[in-house]
Amino acid sequence: xxxxxLPDDARPEYTDALPEYAERVLEVAxxxxxxxxxxxxxxxxxxxxxxxxxxxxxxxxxxxxxPWWRVVRADGVLLPDHELRALNHYRAEGTPLKEASRxxxxxxxxxxxxxxxxxxxxxxxxxx
Numbered sequence: 629x630x631x632x633x634l635p636d637d638a639r640p641e642y643t644d645a646l647p648e649y650a651e652r653v654l655e656v657a658x659x660x661x662x663x664x665x666x667x668x669x670x671x672x673x674x675x676x677x678x679x680x681x682x683x684x685x686x687x688x689x690x691x692x693x694x695p696w697w698r699v700v701r702a703d704g705v706l707l708p709d710h711e712l713r714a715l716n717h718y719r720a721e722g723t724p725l726k727e728a729s730r731x732x733x734x735x736x737x738x739x740x741x742x743x744x745x746x747x748x749x750x751x752x753x754x755x756x
Contacts (some may be wrong), residue, residue, distance in 0.1 A: 662721040664746035704739035
């Protein structure tokens, strides 16, 4: 049965509004200062809700207009299929990187998580 054949009260509602959790995740992404990053797990911990997979899903679905390159994997590996775009942002913002070894596939650097990771303490925008 197609949606068009459903009665009006049985059709799913479509809105442009983001789910509340997605809004909160994207707000945290906006707080991360240039040159710094948070992991998916860091964002979930900051929000005290969800986990790394939920944050990753939000970023995949809704993160295009946010600074998506600042929400990263905990191992510092750049997002597959977006490495070059992310790398351009990291270099422009001065995000600490570790140069890739010659053995690394594609010789793409990874984030220096020890130096780049932001704990939300400085410039936290009033978050407590």
